[in-house]
Amino acid sequence: MAERINKIVQRFLKDKKTEYNEYKQIEDSVKRIVGARLKKHIRFIRVYKKSLVIYTGSSAYSYEVNLKKKDILEKAQQLIPEITKVSIRIKSA
Secondary structure, eight states, X not given: OHHHHHHHHHHHHHHHHHHHHHHHHHHHHHHHHHOHHHXXXXXXXXXXXXXXXXXXXXXXXXXXXXXXXXXXXXXXXXHXXXXXXXXXXXXXX
């Protein structure tokens, strides 16, 4: 029984580590695509219901990220094919 629980926990942790690595790769890719100046203004990136959600500090930065939305979506789909769209939201500090 304890061995089975241990295997379940190990599998769960392995899956979470893989998921974290995929999200980290997406985050790094997005920041590379948007460039050094704009990446400072991206607050948070997450995947929610097949959508890559990017939070920025203001509408001006959201607009600039929106201009690169197609490139971001293509790169994200290479890493996680289930992603179907990119949403950009404003989140103040």
